[in-house]
Amino acid sequence: MGTGTNGxxxxxxxxxxxxxxxxxxxxxxxAAVNGVLVGRIxxxxxxxVEISDSVPxxxxxxxxxxxxxxxxxxxxxxxxxxxxxxxxxxxxxxxFDDVEVSGVAKNIGDHISRYFPHAPILLLNNKKLEALxxxxxxxxxxxxxILMLRAVRLVAAGTGGxxxxxVRDASKNWRVVGADGGSKxxxxxxxxxxxxxxxxxxxxWKDVIDFDEHLDDLTxxxxxxxxxN
Amino acid sequence: MVTKTEETELNQLxxxxxxxGGGVWEYLCLVRKLKVRRSELVLKHGLSILNDPGKRSSLxxxxxxxxxxxxxxxxxxxxxxxxxxxxxxxxxxxxxxxxVGKLEALLLEAKGMWEEAxxxxxxxxxDNPLDQVIHKRKxxxxxxxxxxxxxxxxxxxxxxxxxxxxxxxxxxxxxxxSLQMYKxxxxxYEELILSQPTLPLYHLAYAEVLxxxxxxxxxxxxxxxxxxxxxxxxxxxxxxxxxxxxCGSAIAQLSKGRNKEDKDMAAPELQSxxxxxxxxxxKQKAPAKLNLLSSALRSLKL
Numbered sequence: 438m439g440t441g442t443n444g445x446x447x448x449x450x451x452x453x454x455x456x457x458x459x460x461x462x463x464x465x466x467x468a469a470v471n472g473v474l475v476g477r478i479x480x481x482x483x484x485x486v487e488i489s490d491s492v493p494x495x496x497x498x499x500x501x502x503x504x505x506x507x508x509x510x511x512x513x514x515x516x517x518x519x520x521x522x523x524x525x526x527x528x529x530x531x532x533f534d535d536v537e538v539s540g541v542a543k544n545i546g547d548h549i550s551r552y553f554p555h556a557p558i559l560l561l562n563n564k565k566l567e568a569l570x571x572x573x574x575x576x577x578x579x580x581x582x583i584l585m586l587r588a589v590r591l592v593a594a595g596t597g598g599x600x601x602x603x604v605r606d607a608s609k610n611w612r613v614v615g616a617d618g619g620s621k622x623x624x625x626x627x628x629x630x631x632x633x634x635x636x637x638x639x640x641x642w643k644d645v646i647d648f649d650e651h652l653d654d655l656t657x658x659x660x661x662x663x664x665x666n
Numbered sequence: 667m668v669t670k671t672e673e674t675e676l677n678q679l680x681x682x683x684x685x686x687g688g689g690v691w692e693y694l695c696l697v698r699k700l701k702v703r704r705s706e707l708v709l710k711h712g713l714s715i716l717n718d719p720g721k722r723s724s725l726x727x728x729x730x731x732x733x734x735x736x737x738x739x740x741x742x743x744x745x746x747x748x749x750x751x752x753x754x755x756x757x758x759x760x761x762x763x764x765x766v767g768k769l770e771a772l773l774l775e776a777k778g779m780w781e782e783a784x785x786x787x788x789x790x791x792x793d794n795p796l797d798q799v800i801h802k803r804k805x806x807x808x809x810x811x812x813x814x815x816x817x818x819x820x821x822x823x824x825x826x827x828x829x830x831x832x833x834x835x836x837x838x839x840x841x842x843x844s845l846q847m848y849k850x851x852x853x854x855y856e857e858l859i860l861s862q863p864t865l866p867l868y869h870l871a872y873a874e875v876l877x878x879x880x881x882x883x884x885x886x887x888x889x890x891x892x893x894x895x896x897x898x899x900x901x902x903x904x905x906x907x908x909x910x911x912x913c914g915s916a917i918a919q920l921s922k923g924r925n926k927e928d929k930d931m932a933a934p935e936l937q938s939x940x941x942x943x944x945x946x947x948x949k950q951k952a953p954a955k956l957n958l959l960s961s962a963l964r965s966l967k968l
Contacts, residue, residue: 500846501875502877503873503877503878503908504908507908507912507962510965511958514965515958652908654951655947655951658952
């Protein structure tokens, strides 16, 4: 799969998906937040994953399973009708200078990559977000983390001449992939950061609904229709 | 914790204030009373009162409380200049005050000067070793520096002395959950349920943690606590209703291929009741999502 310039997948995120996630983290400045990326492999280029939408999930107790399971079931059910699926995970850490991929992010990332291999974890880069208003940086305010499979050891076992291979010690690790030369995450619309800055100035984050809020009040819609109208 | 009525009142006042309809002082008082975190608005509107000599003097002695409230809000918004100004005013009015001393230490925290803040708090603690606010600041500092184990250590020590502080137990539980230390979080919720058995929030939180730990025993216990949440909330907890469905599905999965007694634990009637209640809720409040819900529930029954 995949023939990007360096032989690896690239991720192209739509403006709406991108902005929704950043606004969600701004709505809950004092908490860790997460969300899922929705999309598909590009029908025009197998080396590109199109992230066409995103769903903000939670802003409290991220590592608890029940709300996560419900949200993933409903989200998959909704998007499958459009030929889309959950293709990745977004996470914003609670603290400004925390750049680590937390345990819960890894666990959820692992889970999603079982259904969509090459699913990335996107981590909010707070420093870049802060610098947004000052600079003309057109690159996304997120880090991409890819799952690296390493050290797969094959062990032959068996009795009486018939062997069987089993995989042992396949350790998985999520690694932040830097923007060194060939950036992995591309903004589909080059002016996305300009639009994002505008929305931040107008405090648009107040309108973003996540799954947490939906569970507390069913009338709130986690699809956020009309958010960008 | 804030009740639904209090939250509605707060939101109403907030809208009013933001749209220039007055009621700023009532809003600020309510925020103080409910101890909610609305720092941006408190800073904006609090300063508008403080910077107006007429409005300020009409507050009388409450003026100083407002300076304190705005100082803290300013620090939360990283407006350290505004915070410093408020603290200066308070220092002038109340020299040698321990209460102002706490604000000074808080400012050191806001500046990220952790060692100096620690020193300041230690000095304050010498005179008043049982000051709960200062002990909690030590936990907050540990969290802010990304040292969750230290925060846990401080919080546990605090709870040995102040074991009736429910907010502290909740904070500890949430820190444990954030570190995926679910068993320890469960212990905290057990303490909370013991001390306040009629608060559905704790039953729900406990159930969610038990489900996350997993295993048949925990799933069965989780279902019990989801059920008690539904009981205590008169069937209004969407999360608990979903929880019942999830538990039923998970228990059924685990007892596949086991003997009949285990299979009975799946309690399908309970699951159907919860599913029906959910469908009713969605039909009423989110009809556009009803189909989605139904297919989600169907997939849980497999």
